[in-house]
Structure formats: C-alpha cells, structure tokens
Amino acid sequence: MSGPTFEDNYDETYSHAGNVESGYASGSSSDASLPEVYFSKPHLKFLNQQLQRLSPQEILQWSLITLPGLYQTTAFGLSGLVTVDMLSKLNGPTKSNVDLIFLDTLHHFKETLNLVDRVKKRYPHVNLHVYKPADVDSADDFTAKYGAELWKTNEDLYDWVAKVEPAQRAYAELQVRAVLTGRRRSQGGKRGDLDIIEIDEKGLIKINPLANWSFSEVQTYINENNVPFNELLDRGYKSVGDWHSTQPVKDSEDERAGRWKGQQKTECGIHNKPSRYAQFLMAQEQKRQQEELSKALEKVSIEA
Template identity: 45%
Template sequence: MTVSTSSIQTPNFDLDELNRKYETAHPSKILAWCVENIPTGLVQTSAFNVDDIVITDILYRELKHRTPVMFLDTLHHFPQTLELVSKVKDLYDLDLQVYKTPDVDTRAAFAAKYGEALWDSDIQQFHHLTKIEPLQRGLAELNAVAWITGRRRDQARTRSDMPVFELDSQQRLKVNPIASWTRKETWAYVFEHNVIYNPLHDQGYPSIGDEPITTPVAEGEDERAGRWRGSDKTECGIHI
C-alpha cells in the first residue's frame, strides 16, 4: 500500500530547534511537548518491549493522555508477548489499535498463503507483509501526523545518530523520546515506577521480536544480537 504524502498534514515544526531544545530532556518532557502541540493525530507504535511500555506509562499514568497505541500483530509473536499486550491493555485502559497482514488470522493461515518459514526464504517480503504494510496502513487509517517510537541510540550502531525529532518517508513527524537514554536508564525507570514488562526480558531476551527469528543474547553481546541471528540484518524495515 502506498500512502499519498499530500494527504498528511504535518505541522511545520522547526526540527533543528526542537532537537537542540530537547536533546537531553527527560522523555516525559518530550512527550508532554507532543501532547501539547499535536492535539490530534498523535500515535504510539509499540512492540511491547520494555522501552515501549515505559513510554506508554509516561503517556497514560503521568500525562493522563489516552494516546492510541498501535500494535502490529505479525501472527508470529511469542505467547508471552501476546499475554503482555492483554495485561497492559487492561492495566492502562489502552486505546489499543491492532494491525496485521490482511486476510490471515493464524500462523498456519499465513504459511498456507505465503509459504512455510517465509522469513528463511524471503525475509524482506516477510517483514513487508507483517510489519511495513500494516504499519503504513495503520498510520493512514488513524490519521497520524506524528508517531512515537521506543528506539534508543545505544540499541544498535544503526541508531547511534538518531535524532529525537525527525520526519519519516511519508513526511510524518517521528518522535524518539528515549533516544538519548541507555538501557540502564530504561530499567531504572521500570523499577522506580513498578512498570510491567515481558518476562522474556529476564530470560536473556533484551530485545523481543518474532518467535521464529529471535534468540537469547549472551553476556557481552549487542542488545539486538538475537534478532536475525546469523545474518547482517539490523532492522526490519520500519525504521529505514
């Protein structure tokens, strides 16, 4: 699906000035700016990793803002992830918006339509079907002019220069409120505020993606080393 950029009315913000002002700001300050300056069309995209839930906690508990939270149900998530989604939805009374590959509802149906283990034969197509197309469709249907991610610069070398505020390929505002945080700072927030998180994080999975292509990470490995192990892939395509 191709979304026309002419239909996206992104406010004319000065990104250079915003990035200078908020480079070292606490995520709550960045998110408060978003809530104040983007009264409609603000969406959080969440894979329900710990960083994502920290952002949700700030939005819903601290700022009392019922931001739509978009979750991409790839049909290949760990059971623990899907259980967490349900718990977080109930805990915060989330405005949860779920998007998935059209016309399939189970892994078996996906395999029947697109082939067994598509991630092995064509990882780009797998991610297009399960993430990229549903994301773009979701942002369009939710009339998003800005979307919030849970990315940090220290997660991977491909994210080391990531700004707090940027424009995506459709000219929507893309906000990375914890860009400057470290993994340690995320977990300090979790323990301070008793934030719920995926139990897989305690089992060697610092970054959790689809079950068939996510493995535990050994001591000293990169945080995202368990994603697409054995390949040179570092991103699914959503953030490229």
C-alpha cells in the same frame, strides 16, 4: 516470450522518481480536518538540539502540545512500556492519552501476546489498535497464503506483508501524522546516532522520547514503577521481536544483538528506507487503488 520481470516493472515505475525531501514534514493523511505540520531543516535541527536537553516526560508533553494525529507504535518492548507508563502519569491541561498501534505479525512469542493482555488491564484507558497482515488471521493462514518460513525464502516480502503494509494501513486508516517510538541510541546498530525527532520518506514524524536513555535506566524505571514487562527478559532476551528471528544475548553484546542474529539486518523494514521490492509493491497497490477508483467513477457516470 516471457512477461515483464520484477526488475522491468520496477525500473519503469521508478526510473524517473527522485528522492523525497525529508527536511520538511507534513501529515501522512489527506484529511483536511487535521492541520499540516512542517519542519524546515534548520528548524528541525534547532528542535532536536533543544529537546535533547529535556527529560522523556518533557519531550512527551511537547509532543502532545505540538503534534496532531499522534499515536504510539509499540511491540511492547521495555522502552515502549516506559512511554505508556509515563503518559499515564502526566499531569496538566493537555491530553495525555495516546492510542497504541501494535503490529501483530502472527509470529510473536506467546509471552508477548500475554504481555499485551496484562498491559491492557494495567492501563485500561489506553486504546489499542491491532493490525495483522492483510487477509489472514493466524499463523496457519499466513503459511497457507505465503508458504512455510517466508522470512527465510523471501525476507523482503515477509517484512512487507507482516510489518510494513500493516503499518501503512494503520497510518492511513487512523490518520496518523506522528508516532512515538521506543528506539534508543544505546540499542546499537543504526540507532546509535538517533535524533529525538525524525521524519521518514513519507513525511511521517517519529518522536524518540527515550533516545538518550540506557538499558539500565529503562530497567530501573520499570522496576521502580512496577511496570509489566515481557517474561522473556528474565531469560536472557533484551529485545523481543518475532520468535523466528529473536535470540537471547550475552551481557557483552548490544541490546539488539539477538535480533536477526548472524545477518547484516538490524531493522525490520518499518524504520528502514523501503527496499526495492517494498517500493514496487507500494506502487502496484497504489495503481490497483487508482484503477478501482476509476472504475467506480465510470460506473457512477454511466448510471447518472
């Protein structure tokens, strides 16, 4: 008789789970030293209406004043680079340095990795936290562990191990409560109705300071402020992700049309609701951690 399938385990884990209420937010960290942040739905709607009228710099200043545990997640796209530069130039009594979190999937273009080094030199005051897939350090390691072209053979698993799990690990280890993202409405796809403030299923607060900006506005800022950018943008790329799922785009296409071209997919999993597989893996990891904790406590009790 065969063992339980993924679907069996998934149904057992989630059959009694309800949807998480995203109208309220609290930090994703359990560290009591950081204050919790709560937004009721009416308050969140009001804030989005007010922030909608502000410039990106003003939104950034509001975020610095309001949100503890604030970081910036970035793949060093144009919008993220604009945010880094704006933060470096904010004046005032509030802290303007925001640490960066970069998810190195081990499948970035060499031009992207070169850009990371250039950004570190241009903004030496910025702390950069790099997170890779667990227990691997190179593309060869990744292939040895998961097989060739995992993004083709199991897309959900690839998103989980290369992006979602490293992001969750970063948020937990760094006690992240809120993140600045580079997402904009003009990028098309699911981003067309983006709010300034969003709250995900885990209570993570996402701030999109450039949500109102067009691609041309971003380009103008980059050029006028001499901000370093990815060389691939001069070769027809507008949005750059992993080399295996990114292509140049035509002038008539959406900015992110070159990402996962020919597929229904428009996001990598970090900004999507977790897939069934990702939810199952999260539950299994939580179960493993709980079992390890129980064993450790039992050992301490025996030794005592």
